[in-house]
Amino acid sequence: MDARVDAVDAVIVERMRRITDRVMHLTLRRADGERLPDWTPGSHIDLVLGDGTTRQYSLLGDTRDPFRYEIAVVREHDGRGGSRHVHDVLQAGDVVGIGGPRNNFRLVPSPRYRFIAGGIGITPMLPMIRAAAEMGAEWELLYLGRSLTSMPFADQLLEAHGERVRLRASDRGRVDVASWIGAFDADTKVYTCGPVSLIEAVVDATAAWRPGWSRVERFEASDAGEPARTTAFEVEVEGSGRVITVEPGVAVASALREAGFDLLTSCSRGVCGTCETDVVGGDPDHRDAILDDVERAAGNCFFPCVSRSKSDRLVIAL
Template structure:
């Protein structure tokens, strides 16, 4: 997640939003484990498996990282950061500059990848996508659900957290491509089982393969989290539309090439954003009326059809007017 961002200006002012780095360890090739604690030693906000936080670096840049520690631990947050050589510098800063004792700001936690109750789970992780999956394995084991995991990577040296996957009775399949070649994902997933839900996280190509393998399944049975924005094939609306703020007489025009958040800020209405790519969920906004043009990488097909929220950093309106609550 390497893009310029817009974050809360008081991130370094509130004591409950200031964190200190207490541990930093290289746990795989190009993967750094970071443990964070509140500067004042207080309790951290609760979180559930699948949640991520905004890490606000000392230069003000914000990046999103999945929490991979223990939700029952109210004192520490743990993340794992992949060094992205071709990124915009956030991960390189964390790997090369950030040290134990440094302070960062906190946004969130938020959860767009909620683990819902199920008798059985199939988990699929690609590379650093193991980070939100690991707490899910522990949660599934704790409630007695059946589960299995497919963990894919280029080679073993790049696969982080492997030694933490033996969390109980689940079936773990490690698939380093350098040793085992390509896998038939559809064959491994198998046929639809109404008792089993699928959770996948990893590179876009992996997630598209999961979608292809489960296209005929019941809606909501397959959930995924993307680290990069998906490609929306349908072109965006090329004519202006209006955004009305519910309960007020404020109406803002949005022209082609201008995001809803940019147009709103131009009218003095600020909506907090972070990734600005429809990936993190920071700017989720309630839709009161109108038809959103969903262009995010978060909502499921069923959630998009419901049309009761959208992400104005990337999404737009199909109707001439959309009414939102901010």
Template sequence: MSLYEAELVVDRLESAADGVLAVTLRHPLGERLPAWEPGAHIDVVLGPELERQYSLCGDPADPDAWRIAVLREPDGRGGSAHVHEQLGQGDKVRVRGPRNHFALRPAPRYRFVAGGIGITPILPMLAAAEAAGAEWTLLYGGRSRGSMAFTGELERYGDRVTVAPQDETGLLDLGSVLDDVPEGTLVYCCGPGALLDAVEQRAPAGVLHVERFQPKEQETGENTEFEVVLAQSGRTLVCPPDVSVLDTVRAAGVEVLFSCTEGTCGTCETDVVEGTPDHRDSVLSDEEREAGETMLICVSRCRGKRLVLDL
């Protein structure tokens, strides 16, 4: 199934916090946009060689608009600077998606943890949990209160939301969320890598779902050469130790969607027909890795000598 791709118009730009810009996108002809569920993100093409992924943080029930929020990152790779400095109301941007590797699974209880701009995928999850009648709490941290986006929208949830700016309360009290997790509770967390690492170390097994904006540091084995067989054409390629599967198939003239090349966005996820992937991404769950039915070909490799992909 092909992804939706279109040029959307910037309908509204609003400050969501210090250094955070909320951008509302609509179809220029008023056409309805594809449905999405909490946790989804879209690819936004800001220019040549400038494509970024942003979580949808608006209302999934609104078919006419998509909202994203972009943190200004002075040391970033140019995407946030473009949005904050060059994007204007009425401008058009090409988008693709939505995709969702952070879907909210049904549960009677949730505990949400967000750090900084990590509130974006969590925000629509709160509304979904509320609508489903689930019990939930949110622990939301940031550098300062002024830097934390959407705190005004969170006020309607009352004391189920704990806003904890670091300059006021110190580091997040993860023990209050993770040390006594009732059976049937799911934990969802998004934010900086250090926060996610801390949550992963402390959360009970089997309850945690995270989304990373930066690749997770992983121990990997030595890169070796292996064959990549393209099932749709029967072609066999050789993937050298110092070349990714993505670059190998692209060099052979195969068109493949990709974006981050870091294993965080999921754009290049490819079905595996045969062989055992050496997963090195920051997207797939432990269950998905164990199943070995798909892989992110920008970073993952092969545990054997031969890999057959649905390309």
């Protein structure tokens, strides 16, 4: 996993453009005109709004442009308020903060890709498609949405790539995702981003595949079930000489902050990766929606906003 980037930079909203009824496209640049941090396909940033709200959005622009970031924000009517602030309050010229970028959804080289996007999940796929084309890889995109008019960037994708792109709106019938993915192929990697129903369909269809050949990025945390232990455990912060007791029902991140340790969190749901923390001892109880099975088995990092400990003591590095 990538190391955390805790700095927050001030950026100006250079441009805002509504591209569907519910999606706003934002272009950001640094307030001081300097370069923005480099990023790779699959990266996201934390957007820190004027009311203190922090939300995560995938970068969708050109990785070779060092001065601008692009994101798309879908208006969530039953969300926590961040998207409403962007759509109703934010204006071009406003200054906001950004953290990152960080990448929990890294594109790895492959001769062939199958990209699957649901709704706003198209955003991380755009730079991935660009990178795949530049690598000379074969690729196909299955893009699903409620209706064709609600699917951002659909027209541009069709115009640029034609038959490589398959659009399917649910008001015109559903797609058998498993059939579209097909059988395991060692030369093909599958990348999926979208709502829970789509993610679970892909996870089920690729459950028997070799680890790492199908990668997903979730909008929402999956149900992790009950914690591995219902009793308190200890967290030792390496090099500090301190051991913190974490009681049942208390997040590790909350216990650490209460003890005076500085730990940046954002989503508090185990989906954004902001609070990624190194584990140097003990057995973490992974409850995030980010790590794959191989990364969980390695046990060398965890996300203290949601994850806990299986062992009596967990040793971490901050």
